[in-house]
Amino acid sequence: MRTPFGSSILDAACRLPVPFIILFAVYVVIHGHHSPGGGFQGGAILAATLILIRMVRGEDDPWGLDRTRAAILASCGVGLYAGIGLLTLVFGGNYLDYSVLPLPLVPEKVRFMGTLGIEIGVALGVTGVLVLIFDALTAGETQESDDGK
Amino acid sequence: MTPFHTRQCLTWLMMLVVAGILFYADRQLPRMGDPRSPASTHVSPYYIEHSHHETGAPNFVTAVLADYRGYDTLGETTVIFTAGLACLLILGVELGRVSQGEE
Numbered sequence: 001m002r003t004p005f006g007s008s009i010l011d012a013a014c015r016l017p018v019p020f021i022i023l024f025a026v027y028v029v030i031h032g033h034h035s036p037g038g039g040f041q042g043g044a045i046l047a048a049t050l051i052l053i054r055m056v057r058g059e060d061d062p063w064g065l066d067r068t069r070a071a072i073l074a075s076c077g078v079g080l081y082a083g084i085g086l087l088t089l090v091f092g093g094n095y096l097d098y099s100v101l102p103l104p105l106v107p108e109k110v111r112f113m114g115t116l117g118i119e120i121g122v123a124l125g126v127t128g129v130l131v132l133i134f135d136a137l138t139a140g141e142t143q144e145s146d147d148g149k
Numbered sequence: 150m151t152p153f154h155t156r157q158c159l160t161w162l163m164m165l166v167v168a169g170i171l172f173y174a175d176r177q178l179p180r181m182g183d184p185r186s187p188a189s190t191h192v193s194p195y196y197i198e199h200s201h202h203e204t205g206a207p208n209f210v211t212a213v214l215a216d217y218r219g220y221d222t223l224g225e226t227t228v229i230f231t232a233g234l235a236c237l238l239i240l241g242v243e244l245g246r247v248s249q250g251e252e
Contacts (some may be wrong), residue, residue: 033206033207038215039215071233071237074230075230077226081223081226085219112205115206119215125230129229129233139242
């Protein structure tokens with residue numbers, strides 16, 4: 001989707017809600033311990049923001065993730081999750097047993113932080129994959145419009 | 150025409166038999182939300198009583214999803230990641246070429 005979808009009206013209309021949606025996505029991820037939400041939901045909201053930017057401003061906008069960066073982001077998310085698991089193995093616990101992580105906190109807070117870490121990993125992974133799927137589905141359209149010129 | 154008809158009859162017969170078995174087995178499952186079912190007498194009370202002071206998460210769902218069943222959630226994330234890669238492969242989209250707006 002290289003050709004931007006938007007006009008100046010759409011551009012102005014998407015500038016207003018995007019920061020708030022990103023803030024809400026971060027809130028859903030961080031506050032997932034206390035309220036409904038978590039990595040999957042927050043990642044989906046964040047991906048909605050990025051896809052909105054891509055649709056209005058086109059592929060070359062610096063705020064839009066292209067598919068290579070989206071794939072790297074998704075890999076980083078899954079890698080963060082699996083890496084926290086490996087880190088707990090290194091510090092002598094079971095896989096994904098967060099209580100052995102060396103954080104200066106009381107034990108249940110250490111597990112709380114480990115949970116937060118994997119939620120962030122899930123959110124990055126879901127964001128990357130959703131942007132990647134959007135990108136893969138709209139890539140053919142770019143090809144056609146380039147040929148049409 | 151006749152073999153097709155026979156096959157269709159066989160399919161329907163098979164489906165009805167399987168549906169009958171499933172409905173028969175369904176009657177022996179515990180009812181939804183039954184407090185005396187095995188899930189409600191063993192696992193759920195443990196989570197309700199211990200999850201807060203063991204994991205520090207005030208939400209049972211988060212505690213189970215990300216802590217007690219963290220391995221399962223890792224698998225789910227991997228499934229989503231694999232789905233994204235499969236989309237790329239099926240649609241034949243190349244990676245690695247960062248678009249700079251050549252035209």
